Amino acid sequence: MRFSLSRTMSDLKVYGRSSLRSREGFFFTLVFPVILILLFGAIFSGGGVSQSTVYVQNNDTGPVGAAFVSALNSTSNYCSNGSSAGLCLRPVPMDVNFSQYLSSKSASDGIVIPANFSLAFESGQEVNVTVFGNPSSTTSAVVSGVVAEVVNGFNVRGAAGVHHVGIASRTAVSSNYKYIDFLVPGLIGFAALTSPMFAMVNMSSTYRRDKVFKLLSLTPLTKTEWLLSKIIWYVCTTVVSFILMTAVGVYVFGAHIALNWGIGIFLLLGPFFFVSLGMLVGTVSNTPEAASVVGNLVTFPMMFLSGTFFPVSSMPKYLQAVAHVLPLYYMIDGLNEVMIYGNFEAAYIDMALLLAISVVVFALAVKFFRWRED
Amino acid sequence: MPAIEVSGLKKKYGDIQAVDGTSFSVEEGEVFSLLGPNGAGKTTTIEILEGLRNKDSGTAKVLGLDPWASGYELHKRIGVIPQGFKFLDYPTPREAISYYGALFGKKVDPDELLRRVILDDASNVWFQNLSGGQKQKLGMALSLVNDPQVIFLDEPTTGLDPQARRAVWEVVRKLKDEGRTVMLTTHYLEEAEELADRVAIMKHGKIVAMGTTEEIESRFGSGQRMVVKGGDDLLKYLRENTRLRAEGGAGEVTIFLRDKADAMVALGAIEESGAAWEDLTVRRDSLEDVFLKLVGESEGIGEGGE
Ligand SMILES: Nc1ncnc2c1ncn2[C@@H]1O[C@H](COP(=O)(O)OP(=O)(O)OP(=O)(O)O)[C@@H](O)[C@H]1O
Ligand SMILES: [Mg+2]
Numbered sequence: 001m002r003f004s005l006s007r008t009m010s011d012l013k014v015y016g017r018s019s020l021r022s023r024e025g026f027f028f029t030l031v032f033p034v035i036l037i038l039l040f041g042a043i044f045s046g047g048g049v050s051q052s053t054v055y056v057q058n059n060d061t062g063p064v065g066a067a068f069v070s071a072l073n074s075t076s077n078y079c080s081n082g083s084s085a086g087l088c089l090r091p092v093p094m095d096v097n098f099s100q101y102l103s104s105k106s107a108s109d110g111i112v113i114p115a116n117f118s119l120a121f122e123s124g125q126e127v128n129v130t131v132f133g134n135p136s137s138t139t140s141a142v143v144s145g146v147v148a149e150v151v152n153g154f155n156v157r158g159a160a161g162v163h164h165v166g167i168a169s170r171t172a173v174s175s176n177y178k179y180i181d182f183l184v185p186g187l188i189g190f191a192a193l194t195s196p197m198f199a200m201v202n203m204s205s206t207y208r209r210d211k212v213f214k215l216l217s218l219t220p221l222t223k224t225e226w227l228l229s230k231i232i233w234y235v236c237t238t239v240v241s242f243i244l245m246t247a248v249g250v251y252v253f254g255a256h257i258a259l260n261w262g263i264g265i266f267l268l269l270g271p272f273f274f275v276s277l278g279m280l281v282g283t284v285s286n287t288p289e290a291a292s293v294v295g296n297l298v299t300f301p302m303m304f305l306s307g308t309f310f311p312v313s314s315m316p317k318y319l320q321a322v323a324h325v326l327p328l329y330y331m332i333d334g335l336n337e338v339m340i341y342g343n344f345e346a347a348y349i350d351m352a353l354l355l356a357i358s359v360v361v362f363a364l365a366v367k368f369f370r371w372r373e374d
Numbered sequence: 375m376p377a378i379e380v381s382g383l384k385k386k387y388g389d390i391q392a393v394d395g396t397s398f399s400v401e402e403g404e405v406f407s408l409l410g411p412n413g414a415g416k417t418t419t420i421e422i423l424e425g426l427r428n429k430d431s432g433t434a435k436v437l438g439l440d441p442w443a444s445g446y447e448l449h450k451r452i453g454v455i456p457q458g459f460k461f462l463d464y465p466t467p468r469e470a471i472s473y474y475g476a477l478f479g480k481k482v483d484p485d486e487l488l489r490r491v492i493l494d495d496a497s498n499v500w501f502q503n504l505s506g507g508q509k510q511k512l513g514m515a516l517s518l519v520n521d522p523q524v525i526f527l528d529e530p531t532t533g534l535d536p537q538a539r540r541a542v543w544e545v546v547r548k549l550k551d552e553g554r555t556v557m558l559t560t561h562y563l564e565e566a567e568e569l570a571d572r573v574a575i576m577k578h579g580k581i582v583a584m585g586t587t588e589e590i591e592s593r594f595g596s597g598q599r600m601v602v603k604g605g606d607d608l609l610k611y612l613r614e615n616t617r618l619r620a621e622g623g624a625g626e627v628t629i630f631l632r633d634k635a636d637a638m639v640a641l642g643a644i645e646e647s648g649a650a651w652e653d654l655t656v657r658r659d660s661l662e663d664v665f666l667k668l669v670g671e672s673e674g675i676g677e678g679g680e
Binding site: 002006007010011013014015018021022210211212214217218219220221256372373374 | 424426427428445446449450452454456458459460461462463464465469473474476477478479500520523622
């Protein structure tokens with residue numbers, strides 16, 4: 001094996017210094033992320049994510065549960081007309097873990113009807129409907145109001161004057177999701193995508209044009225070492241972007257962010273993937289112009305549809321389907337899970353997917369990228 | 375074992391046969407210069423020897439190694455300046471040399487190397503801000519970092535000022551003194567005459583002449599010529615009154631001499647013509663004359679007088 005860490009580090013030193021000396025490199029690494037978060041944070045500051053969707057899990061197989069759901073529906077089914085004032089009820093299968101399901105949908109509002117609901121109601125026992133909500137959100141207050149109303153109706157219908165059905169409130173996972181909470185992980189993903197992609201696509205074509213790859217191939221530096229040094233560099237810049245954006249998000253806009261090791265994994269995997277992808281994309285085109293066109297074709301859909309600026313769950317269904325084939329989605333989704341919900345189990349899938357595709361793309365990049373010519 | 379051995383080497387780009395069956399060998403410690411017009415195939419040949427391009431057929435060996443298959447081994451032992459050398463935009467010459475030193479695992483003194491190529495005055499300037507000649511000098515310095523046995527210099531002095539060119543010559547002479555092998559391409563024929571032990575002239579991918587400059591001059595040159603400053607009247611007189619071949623232009627008349635008797639006839643005729651003349655010289659065909667003749671042939675140039 002020819003691999004040498006010291007050569008990788010020598011290359012890293014030269015590349016890192018060059019990046020900082022170049023105005024674009026400096027701008028995209030340190031200034032741009034801060035501008036982005038200040039801009040988007042300011043535009044949307046204070047605004048909560050408007051979540052009119054309420055998830056309903058009916059665990060009761062009897063008639064009363066069904067009646068309860070239809071009562072809820074009759075008070076508040078606004079799914080079709082798109083009115084922002086109303087609530088849209090979405091059924092959740094019985095067998096899923098409800099609070100996890102909520103967080104996987106980035107939602108905090110939900111209603112759970114217990115399994116013994118019909119039985120208890122008919123036999124006059126006390127039974128509670130659980131309402132999940134976020135105390136500080138207006139939609140949650142609306143949900144509570146609607147549920148209270150329906151419960152009231154049921155209690156009136158039941159044995160006279162006795163309140164058999166109660167409401168148990170639960171706060172959904174984290175306390176207060178604001179737009180900025182989603183913006184921070186989204187923009188970290190954005191930074192992890194854009195600076196390596198643009199740099200690598202550009203580099204792969206200009207280095208070939210200027211014969212710099214040929215020059216490097218005349219030294220003992222290997223392609224793997226060269227690519228690895230770029231990955232390390234962009235991990236560093238992504239970490240710096242992360243620190244800057246998180247600091248601005250937290251101190252300027254009051255974002256709620258959980259710091260943990262899961263974030264570190266994504267800060268490694270993101271640049272690993274995008275440096276490799278940038279190199280791979282760069283190999284398919286010979287001129288810098290063609291390379292940048294191909295690079296943009298790959299980069300732009302990811303830039304906007306992966307949950308960078310807006311949570312994917314707030315996008316129309318068909319765009320959500322598109323998002324799910326974009327690798328950046330998994331980085332941002334994973335970052336959301338660990339940074340906002342502290343939900344590691346959900347993030348493992350994202351990590352595994354990202355790692356697998358990174359390894360594949362890295363291997364392809366090393367294989368297809370030539371620094372000599374036939 | 376020769377340092378470089380090439381036989382029947384061929385390389386085609388699409389329809390262009392860039393290298394068309396060339397054969398030559400360069401001994402260890404020799405300075406060998408490849409000459410030829412633009413597009414002759416010099417760079418292609420050199421790049422194949424450096425292991426940067428694959429050949430189509432034929433054999434190429436440098437230090438006994440197949441450059442393409444054993445490139446990684448070979449590159450530790452050769453130094454290269456590519457034609458139109460470019461480097462990363464931001465490192466300074468000093469940083470670039472340290473970087474190369476680290477990659478090759480060699481201890482180098484950047485300042486010593488920079489002095490050697492007369493670049494010590496710009497050792498801390500970003501590469502993108504160096505002048506064309508300074509960039510070229512950095513290329514020279516980088517090619518020497520790994521203490522190479524064979525050095526390939528593809529047009530190392532193109533774009534250099536006369537002083538810098540002489541500095542490069544000095545470096546090449548020193549390399550030769552140290553027993554290293556140098557293969558060099560150039561469009562400056564005096565540079566080849568100055569530095570090369572042997573030269574090869576390439577045209578359309580083929581070597582059309584090879585040997586020491588003297589050998590080439592005497593083999594392909596058309597013998598002696600007399601050059602005298604004078605006008606059209608002199609040229610007219612010579613053409614009308616002698617059987618000598620003469621050409622004129624730019625205030626000069628050139629008379630081609632086949633033997634010593636021609637010289638006497640020419641001198642006599644000049645004297646008899648009564649025309650004004652001065653600065654009479656006799657010289658053999660220079661490398662440049664031969665080069666133009668060989669390279670111009672079959673393209674309709676240089677056949678006018680025959
Ligand atoms: N990568 C390439 N693809 C296609 N054709 C090429 C390529 N490189 C060189 N050629 C062609 O091959 C021929 C030989 O080119 P080469 O660069 O070897 O010439 P050269 O002798 O070095 O010329 P110069 O003195 O101008 O540097 C030219 O006709 C050139 O157009
Ligand atoms: Mg050339």
